Amino acid sequence: MTPAYPVLDSSYINGVVVAKMKLFNRREDVDYYQIEVFTEDWKPVSFATTARLLKVGYNKNKLFDVYIRFADVKKTKYICTTSKVFKGGNQETLVSSMICSKIK
């Protein structure tokens, strides 16, 4: 996911800022990614986006915007995407990956 350090810009909605992000799926075994926003101590922050669950094909990328209330900007630290893995079959370990960009 890029950029590593997103910039929060003013959006077309009053009192709401936006971060423009890009997700590139390099995992052949994953099709869906969930968007999450956290504080420094990993507490969830309210945000809005077009779809919290993104379907991104293997080796494809998707642009998405994350809208955060201006009042929450100070406490917002990480914008993350987490891979969604299927339940799995026989006696195995699955890998769930989370990539986080940091708001400085």
Add this chain to the structure above:
Amino acid sequence: MSIKKITAVALLLSTTSAMATDSPINGTVQPKCSVYTETQGVYGHPLPNKLSTASADGGVSTSIRYDIAQADFYKAQITHPNSFSSSPTLDDVVAWTGSSVVGQVSVSGMSAYEAAKVISPSNVTTFDMTLAGSTWFTVSSTALYGYNKSLPAGSYTAIIKADCIAK
């Protein structure tokens, strides 16, 4: 006739001119992190009460590759399982152990990640990705059920969490 000649010369000139033009290829390197599952882990079942990814137990350890485009922008945080994400109903406790270690590296200096890793809490290992390139991490997991109790028949799945967090 003369018009045809002029046209031909004009075409030749334009072709020559096009061949002489530089065609730059532009690219930007951005700090980014990619995570791949290189080898899917499999639990072996060496004893009635044990599931283990160790090869000695008939299992396969998970191999996860981190690709870092620019040095010193990310830390890798790997969490080995302490519960099953799916299993038959279990009526006794499961004792979990595991580890995350540096395997193959694309730059020799990355071997130092192993000595510098931080384990806290006990199932979370953090590596500071100070160099650009690829690093493979081997993640193992063992589950012991009850006190020498047999694990119920069925499918067992556990999830390893591989995080890449901007510093």
